[in-house]
Amino acid sequence: MNMNLTMLGQLIAFAIFVWFCMKFVWPPLTSAMQERVKKIADGLDAANRAERDLELAQEKAISELRESKEKAAEIIEQANKRANQIIDEAKETARAEGDRLVAAAQAEVEQEVNRAKEVLRKQVSELAVAGATKILSKSVDASAHADLLNQLTEEL
Amino acid sequence: MAGNSQEYIAHHLTNLTFGKLPEGYVRHDKNGSETVLTHDTWTMAHTGQEAQDMGFMAIHVDSLGWSLAMGILFAWVFRKVAKNATSDVPGKLQNSVEAVVEFVDGTVKETFHGKNPLIAPLALTIFVWVFLMNSLKWLPVDLVPGIAHAMGLEFFKIVPTADPNGTLGLSLGVFLLIIYYSIKVKGIGGFTRELTLKPFNHPIAIPFNLFLEVLGLLTKPLSLALRLFGNMYAGEVVFILIALLPFYMQWVLNVPWAIFHILVIPLQAFIFMVLTIVYLSQAHEDH
Numbered sequence: 001m002n003m004n005l006t007m008l009g010q011l012i013a014f015a016i017f018v019w020f021c022m023k024f025v026w027p028p029l030t031s032a033m034q035e036r037v038k039k040i041a042d043g044l045d046a047a048n049r050a051e052r053d054l055e056l057a058q059e060k061a062i063s064e065l066r067e068s069k070e071k072a073a074e075i076i077e078q079a080n081k082r083a084n085q086i087i088d089e090a091k092e093t094a095r096a097e098g099d100r101l102v103a104a105a106q107a108e109v110e111q112e113v114n115r116a117k118e119v120l121r122k123q124v125s126e127l128a129v130a131g132a133t134k135i136l137s138k139s140v141d142a143s144a145h146a147d148l149l150n151q152l153t154e155e156l
Numbered sequence: 157m158a159g160n161s162q163e164y165i166a167h168h169l170t171n172l173t174f175g176k177l178p179e180g181y182v183r184h185d186k187n188g189s190e191t192v193l194t195h196d197t198w199t200m201a202h203t204g205q206e207a208q209d210m211g212f213m214a215i216h217v218d219s220l221g222w223s224l225a226m227g228i229l230f231a232w233v234f235r236k237v238a239k240n241a242t243s244d245v246p247g248k249l250q251n252s253v254e255a256v257v258e259f260v261d262g263t264v265k266e267t268f269h270g271k272n273p274l275i276a277p278l279a280l281t282i283f284v285w286v287f288l289m290n291s292l293k294w295l296p297v298d299l300v301p302g303i304a305h306a307m308g309l310e311f312f313k314i315v316p317t318a319d320p321n322g323t324l325g326l327s328l329g330v331f332l333l334i335i336y337y338s339i340k341v342k343g344i345g346g347f348t349r350e351l352t353l354k355p356f357n358h359p360i361a362i363p364f365n366l367f368l369e370v371l372g373l374l375t376k377p378l379s380l381a382l383r384l385f386g387n388m389y390a391g392e393v394v395f396i397l398i399a400l401l402p403f404y405m406q407w408v409l410n411v412p413w414a415i416f417h418i419l420v421i422p423l424q425a426f427i428f429m430v431l432t433i434v435y436l437s438q439a440h441e442d443h
Contacts, residue, residue: 002173002208002210002214002216002321003173003321004173004210004211004213004216004321005213005215006171006214006215006219006220006231006322006325007321007324007325007328008325009215009315010220010223010321010326011325011329013223013324013325014228014281014285014325017227017230017231017281017285018277018278018281020231020235021231021234021277021280021281022273022277022395024235024238025202025231025234025277025280026238026257026277027238027278028238028239028241029234029238029241029253029257030257030261030276031241032241033243033257036244039244055428060341065269117349117358118318135282
């Protein structure tokens with residue numbers, strides 16, 4: 001068990017290794033480890049946040065779906081209403097048009113009847129005149145009695 | 157390596173010593189011839205007696221060499237990992253290194269409550285380095301000395317912590333740090349007060365207090381060094397004794413003893429580290 005300079009050599013080596021460790025080993029290792037701790041914490045945070053976001057998004061999707069369904073129902077209802085309205089309007093128009101046509105036709109028929117009456121009246125008067133002429137045998141001058149005949153025609 | 161068991165044991169417990177032999181020293185060679193040195197000579201000791209006669213001016217080449225090798229191994233591996241340290245998924249090596257760092261860091265944080273960037277790296281260095289030096293004991297006792305002998309080296313003792321110089325060198329470093337931080341934190345006055353006015357705060361008791369406190373202070377590095385040395389040396393001696401058994405019987409004792417050292421080797425490294433932290437923590441505390 002000889003005590004000698006080895007002790008001092010060991011002391012110097014010790015000092016050097018500790019210095020080396022403090023300068024070049026410890027700081028990078030611990031900083032890397034701390035950084036990882038931070039990264040993991042951030043990752044967990046982000047996961048939580050994403051989960052919450054997902055929940056919110058799902059809720060939003062559901063509410064939007066419901067809203068759009070409501071809107072669709074509303075639109076359909078409106079469309080139905082509008083269709084009914086259009087049909088009613090069309091009916092109305094058609095009926096009016098029909099009435100108008102019927103009225104026009106009636107008017108025309110009336111006109112025809114009037115015209116026919118007129119023609120008939122004229123012919124009747126002429127026939128009457130002719131008959132009268134024949135009866136009176138030329139005693140009556142057509143032109144002399146034109147006023148009388150016209151008056152007669154109007155009376156018919 | 158011929159000779160009786162006593163020689164074998166003594167041989168295995170002698171370091172490879174390089175030192176100064178004084179003028180007029182008589183060297184006894186193996187073949188019986190004698191040479192008288194005409195002047196102070198730095199040389200390799202050929203016998204245990206020569207190593208002893210070299211006194212303080214000598215170096216245990218094997219202890220220092222292996223401790224340096226282990227220290228460099230530690231520094232190299234940890235530096236390599238530290239340089240490529242990533243905060244992403246770590247590799248296997250980085251993972252194990254980080255486990256050690258985390259373990260040491262946790263121990264330091266539990267024990268040392270001040271702020272000192274030196275303590276944790278110091279504890280890490282002590283733990284890993286002492287562990288590596290201790291673990292040389294798992295090598296068969298005759299393996300490395302046998303190789304050294306074949307290369308012409310008479311003595312070779314590889315476990316630096318089974319050499320009191322090795323452990324005292326470490327604890328001396330710790331001791332200097334204790335003194336340094338005691339003075340730095342408490343000031344010379346505070347440190348002196350601590351040494352003289354405790355445990356009995358009375359002027360008459362100063363010499364007595366001083367005696368007690370200085371003794372307590374000196375005991376710290378001594379107990380630190382001798383605990384590690386004693387454990388390693390005793391283990392070493394037992395391994396050497398086992399090696400004296402017939403070769404077919406050695407495993408009966410050798411294997412359990414080696415397995416037992418799975419506990420002893422890290423434990424001693426851990427104790428050395430923890431006590432260092434505790435002593436330095438005490439040095440930082442102002443009473």
